[in-house]
Amino acid sequence: MQRVAALPNYDSKPSALEDFWRALRPRLAIAGLQGLPERLSWPTELLAHWRDPALLLGQTCGYPLVTELAGQVRVVGSLLHDAPGCEGVRNRSQLVVRSEDPATSIEQLRGRTVAYNGSDSQSGYNALRSLVAPLADDGRFFGRSIETGRHRSSAEAVRDGRADIASIDCISLAGFRRYLPDSVRGLRVLCETDDFAGLPLVTSLQTDDATLALLRRALAATIADPANASTCAALLLIGFEPLEYAAYSKHMTMRDDAFALGCRSL
Structure with missing residues (x-):
């Protein structure tokens, strides 16, 4: 069976992700995995x-x-990253506003316009909803919301004045600052959300225990290998942490607590 591999979420520098796969792939091949793709996939669905x-x-x-x-x-x-807002496997979303915005706290954004990448996003939506839910009136905090489809577009919406605030994944924001600085030109971080487990790497439900263990060993070894230091530095990568599904239970707690306060949407 031809296997599929993709790392599409932090795509500020796609060439570095391809380099990382080229470093990881031989470790998997030497261990006997068959059907490994030569390149990463970049799925749209x-x-x-x-x-x-x-x-x-x-x-x-x-x-x-x-x-x-x-x-x-x-x-x-x-994956573990070296970026503001990261602490080990825990990440935070960073809320960006325009540099000239006089707001000094999230409370001062009441009734204004928020941009978000998608309602299925932890960093761009769920974590932000959790933050503003205790401040909401009749389930609403912001006056208007704009769905943009991606974090970069949310940042650009704030930059261009189409929105006043956006909640950006801290690793995405660090990548924008390094590789796509125009997208965050004139923005500053107002505050951060509560922390949560970083983006999960996943594999098919059909992947057996031995292959899962191999993936974990290979990921850790690839990042630790000095030969890959420049590639990892380009991706802000500093480590890998094996996790189980239960590590992501806080995501549901954030949602449920917001719902209990009557805040079901931004």
Whole structure:
């Protein structure tokens, strides 16, 4: 069977992700895995991709993991990054506003316009909803919301004045600052959300225990190998942590607590 591998979520520098796969792939091949792709896939239909029985290694968001993908994939673990807002396997979303915005706290954004990448996003939506839910009136905090489709577009919406605030994955934001600085020109971080487990690497439900263990060993070894230091530095990568599905339970707690306060949407 031809296997599938993709790491599409942090794509500020796609060439570095391809370099990482080229470093990881030989370790898997030497261990006897067959059907390894030469290159990463760049899927556009993500749910279908994550549910593909041929998926060897993919990356999803923690919120769809515990909602739409519950019981349909196996969790491999999470990559660790060196970026503001990261602490080990725990990440935070960073809320960006324009530099000239006088707001000094999230409370001062009441009634204004928020941009978000998608309602299925942990960093762009669920974590932000959890933050503002205790401040909401009749379930509403923001006056208007704009769905943009991706974190970069949310940042650009704030930059261009079409929105006043956006919640950006801290690793994405660090990547934008390094590789796509125009997308975050004139923005500053107002505050951060509560922390949560970083993006899960996943594999098909059909992946056996031996292959799962191999993936975890190979990921850790690839990142630790000094020969890959420049590639990992380009991706802000500093480690890998094996995780199980239960590590993402806080995502549902965030949602349920917001719902209990009557805040079901942004």
